[in-house]
Amino acid sequence: MKAIVLAAGYATRLYPLTKDRPKPLLEVAGKTILDYITGKMDSVKEIDEIIIVTNDKFAGHFEEWSNEAxxxxxxxxxxxxxxxxxxxxxxxxxxxxxxxxxxIQDDLMVLAGDNLFEFELTDFVSFYDQVKTSCIATYxxxxxxxxxxxxxxxxxxxQKVIGFEEKPAEPKSKYCVPTLYILQESTLPLITQYLDEGNNPDAPGQLIPYFVQHSKVHAYLFEGKRYDIGTVESYERVQQIFTDKTE
Structure with missing residues (x-):
């Protein structure tokens, strides 16, 4: 299994914090967001490579991080x-x-580079091994x-996914899905198909209903907190929560 961390965004809503620094390398209680995520992935024996996809503006920052990691x-x-x-x-x-x-010709774990979560990815992979379909994490x-x-x-x-909607005005369920998926190797061509049909290349959640339509997808229900860092206010709030935990 390979793991991709999505870190090519520009996080304009977090300016000025992210004007010259990528969001995954912002620190929370003295540790970067990326280090929290990578630490979880490092425990998964099935993963043999962690791939950080970034942009030309911030590639040097991540190279420096990886050299010291x-x-x-x-x-x-x-x-x-x-x-x-x-x-x-x-x-x-x-x-x-x-x-x-x-x-890449392997199963693929996909994670957003700005999500902090408490549950263990080893449990997510165990669930994936049981159901033997592509999976999304949900709570x-x-x-x-x-x-x-x-x-x-x-x-x-x-726990089979029978419907999915990105940012619905009227949610049909209580199951929230962060960007945290495991895609079966056999289903990866669906990504090419999705893009070739002219679908939205941006929000990763747009891909899930396409996968549900063309393949089986199961939902792993996790417990514990998950923190989404999208604004300066949310970053400051998470910073305070994690600082309080370490004191």
Missing amino acids: DYSKKLTIVNDGTMTNETRLGAIGDIQYVIEQLD AEDNIEQLKRNGIAEIDEN
Whole structure:
């Protein structure tokens, strides 16, 4: 299994914090967001390579980070060649770019580079091994406003995904889906198909209903907190929560 961390965005909503520094390398309680994520991936024995896909503006920052990092997995930085928010490939475009550039022929874990979460990725992979289909991670969310800002999955009694909607005005379920997926190797051509049909290359959640339509997808229900860092206010709030935990 390979793991891709999506880190090619420009995080303009976090300016000035991210004007000259990529969001995944912002520190939370003395440790970068990326280090929290990579530490979780490093525990998954099935993963043999962690790929950080970034842009030309920030590639040097991630190269420097990887040179100083001390993890058991191979770290690979992929530069998608873009320089501005307006010319970005989009998250799905970046996944496809990495698959093509590195000729990936493995199962693929996909994670957003700005999500902090408490559960263990080893449990997610164990679930994937049981169901033997592509999987999304999901959790029960009671806050209706939070549901409206995220991807929402409808699942049946066997945890099979039967519907998915990105940022719905009226959520049909309480199951919130961060960008955290495991895609089966056999389904990776669906990404090319999705893009070739002219679909949105940006928000990764747009890919999930396409996968649901063309293949089987299951939802892994996790417990524990998950923190989305999208604004200066949310960053400061998470910073405070993690600082309080370490004191």
